[in-house]
Amino acid sequence: MRKILIVLTSLLLTACVDDTASYYADGSTGNHALTLHRAQKHFWSKNSSVELIMQRLPECLRRIELTDMPADEVEIELLSGGDNVWTLRAGKEMWQVETQSCTQYPDVKGDGGELIGVFRVDGNKLVFEAAVLEPAGSDTTAPSK
Template identity: 80%
Template sequence: MRKILIVLMPLLLAACVDDSASYYADGPVGNHALTIHRAQKHFWSKEARVELIMQRLPDCMRRIDLTEMPADEVEIELLSGGDNVWTLRAGSEMWQIETQTCTLYPDVKGDGGELMGVFRDDGGKFVYEAAVIETVPADTK
């Protein structure tokens, strides 16, 4: 029986989701990043634990559990309020953080700010997609 379990274990673990995507506030080689990590505890579970890892080195490094949601439906918007204040929004749930002192605020204040992008599942791979900012040409007279 033990040999059968050992042989089947990789197949059981193959269906698990355990990945992350990052937004780099100061460019891809910087020390200021927000990472969303999603992980299923068991292969039969449809729910994934979603957590935020925020870092602004050397002053800030913190992991915060956010919520649980279906693994293939994780979609979290990232908004910037300026001054290292960030808001994460998933449906009706919202979290506001500040990376200067690694703080999770108890309540979200304001509208969250400017949309920076979205963390989401893209065909089984978890990615961060930057928001497309369209400029509106000024009327010329």
């Protein structure tokens, strides 16, 4: 009986989601990063809790609970307002954080800034997809000669 319970428990746990995806603001050193963590607390739950782990080492390391959303529908945009100010947007919900002093603003100020990329589910894994940024001064609507 005990062996059956062990096997069943391991099968039930495999249905749970618990993963992360990161954006490295400083390139690849990992000293300045924004990481989204998605965790499904129970295998029968369709929702997952989503939290942000922001770090700018050694001054800043903080975890902030953002929201609950369907585990397979996590899609959160990351925007940069400059000066280490970051905005995360999921539909109508928005959160603004600042990694210089490791704080979360109570209200989002401005439009959030420039789109850096999107945290989303690809397959069954949370990933960060960088936005395709066009060089300043490029005009894709100009007629060609």
